[in-house]
Amino acid sequence: MSVRLVLVEPEGRINFGFILRLCKNFEVYDIYVVNPRFNIDDPEVVEFAAKGSDLIKVVRVVDSLDDALRNVEISLCTSAKSSDEDDVLRHSEPPEILEEVFRRYSKVALVFGRESVGLTRDELRKCTAVITIPGNPEYNVMNISHAVAVILYLTWRYRGVKRRYLPDVKRLDILNKYFEQVLNQLPLDDRYKDKAKIVFNRFIKLYPLRKGEVTTIYRLLKTLLYVLRTARK
Amino acid sequence: MSVRLVLVEPEGRINFGFILRLCKNFEVYDIYVVNPRFNIDDPEVVEFAAKGSDLIKVVRVVDSLDDALRNVEISLCTSAKSSDEDDVLRHSEPPEILEEVFRRYSKVALVFGRESVGLTRDELRKCTAVITIPGNPEYNVMNISHAVAVILYLTWRYRGVKRRYLPDVKRLDILNKYFEQVLNQLPLDDRYKDKAKIVFNRFIKLYPLRKGEVTTIYRLLKTLLYVLRTARK
Numbered sequence: 001m002s003v004r005l006v007l008v009e010p011e012g013r014i015n016f017g018f019i020l021r022l023c024k025n026f027e028v029y030d031i032y033v034v035n036p037r038f039n040i041d042d043p044e045v046v047e048f049a050a051k052g053s054d055l056i057k058v059v060r061v062v063d064s065l066d067d068a069l070r071n072v073e074i075s076l077c078t079s080a081k082s083s084d085e086d087d088v089l090r091h092s093e094p095p096e097i098l099e100e101v102f103r104r105y106s107k108v109a110l111v112f113g114r115e116s117v118g119l120t121r122d123e124l125r126k127c128t129a130v131i132t133i134p135g136n137p138e139y140n141v142m143n144i145s146h147a148v149a150v151i152l153y154l155t156w157r158y159r160g161v162k163r164r165y166l167p168d169v170k171r172l173d174i175l176n177k178y179f180e181q182v183l184n185q186l187p188l189d190d191r192y193k194d195k196a197k198i199v200f201n202r203f204i205k206l207y208p209l210r211k212g213e214v215t216t217i218y219r220l221l222k223t224l225l226y227v228l229r230t231a232r233k
Numbered sequence: 234m235s236v237r238l239v240l241v242e243p244e245g246r247i248n249f250g251f252i253l254r255l256c257k258n259f260e261v262y263d264i265y266v267v268n269p270r271f272n273i274d275d276p277e278v279v280e281f282a283a284k285g286s287d288l289i290k291v292v293r294v295v296d297s298l299d300d301a302l303r304n305v306e307i308s309l310c311t312s313a314k315s316s317d318e319d320d321v322l323r324h325s326e327p328p329e330i331l332e333e334v335f336r337r338y339s340k341v342a343l344v345f346g347r348e349s350v351g352l353t354r355d356e357l358r359k360c361t362a363v364i365t366i367p368g369n370p371e372y373n374v375m376n377i378s379h380a381v382a383v384i385l386y387l388t389w390r391y392r393g394v395k396r397r398y399l400p401d402v403k404r405l406d407i408l409n410k411y412f413e414q415v416l417n418q419l420p421l422d423d424r425y426k427d428k429a430k431i432v433f434n435r436f437i438k439l440y441p442l443r444k445g446e447v448t449t450i451y452r453l454l455k456t457l458l459y460v461l462r463t464a465r466k
Contacts, residue, residue: 014247018376018379021375021376021379022375022379024369024372025368025369025372025373025374025375026368026369027368027369050374050376051372051374052372095386133386134389134390135258135259135260135386135389136257136258136259136260139257139258139284139285140258141258141283141284142254142255142258142382143251143254143283145379146251146254146255146378146379146382147382149375149379149380149382149383150382150383150386153328153366153368153383156367156368157367
């Protein structure tokens with residue numbers, strides 16, 4: 001079971017210090033920072049990290065979100081902006097989805113965006129799903145370190161959840177591959193395809209699929225693909 | 234349903250600002266501060282409160298915890314220090330106890346102590362129960378504003394929980410009164426009595442007692458009291 005915290009272009013030293021302290025408090029020791037806007041060992045960071053400041057030496061600073069997401073099975077980002085009905089990229093889940101996530105995956109990345117503007121759509125697209133912490137509809141914008149506090153607390157809480165039968169992640173990615181191939185056989189514009197892929201990936205990775213369901217979807221996609229390809233010849 | 238946040242002698246302006254922002258985010262507008270160690274409208278408070286800074290004008294500053302707890306049905310404090318087996322005052326519950334609390338009470342106070350030394354034993358005694366947020370056993374000391382974030386998030390989450398049959402709080406306090414009278418009939422030292430009262434109060438106020446159970450306890454205490462008093466004559 002490993003939890004990786006990923007911060008994309010963090011801007012505030014105080015927040016970063018607080019976040020390290022929270023990592024120490026909730027035992028999250030796999031920390032990636034993409035292009036921080038300050039020196040991660042700045043004295044203000046050290047001050048606010050308190051006894052978490054020894055984690056500065058384990059933090060990995062990288063140049064891209066792709067690097068930070070290497071070797072994880074699933075990645076969840078937090079965003080205050082939730083979706084339009086139609087904007088599937090911003091459809092979001094409540095934080096309790098983490099219970100299901102920890103039941104199913106052992107290499108999980110939790111991604112937090114910039115204090116000022118959050119994550120770009122390209123970055124959101126690299127994450128499997130979005131979590132929004134519910135709150136006052138008139139002002140639901142938590143400070144990043146407080147959002148990290150809520151999410152890491154739940155992470156701690158759900159770490160020990162019992163795993164039942166779970167499909168292998170590689171097998172699910174084969175479903176994604178076939179789904180994409182099916183889409184490519186269809187007269188659909190790229191924007192729609194893109195949306196459909198997000199929805200499908202979330203469905204197979206977050207819905208508690210049983211083995212028989214995985215097999216059923218696999219077979220459906222293989223069949224569809226065969227039929228579509230044959231029809232084009 | 235009302236939630237009151239009570240801060241006892243807060244010391245940090247940044248933390249206080251963050252806490253006001255969290256109150257705005259989670260719609261907690263009943264805020265008491267006992268003897269703050271700074272001006273609550275200090276510019277640093279305003280800065281870190283962000284859009285929560287308009288809550289400064291609703292904050293009530295008082296001189297004592299008793300004043301801050303007036304008119305609440307139950308009060309819960311947060312403490313990083315959990316109990317010795319024997320120190321019942323510090324026996325603590327996980328944060329999820331709030332679900333049961335919000336099911337049963339509509340006037341709840343959430344009490345947070347000083348950043349440096351937390352709450353005194355006298356202050357702990359004024360609260361019904363203690364919550365400890367679980368974490369790294371080697372370093373489980375959250376910054377106060379982050380502890381507030383976790384607790385207010387759960388508060389928000391549990392606010393809508395469905396209320397089933399619940400005993401009237403006044404009725405439960407009558408049980409407390411009889412329990413105390415029974416204790417006073419017994420050859421026990423004050424230290425033990427004090428401990429027993431804390432345990433009993435928590436039991437009746439947090440355990441999901443049904444009507445029949447309340448009646449049973451009531452009858453038991455009345456009977457005990459009658460027998461003990463008669464025996465002494």
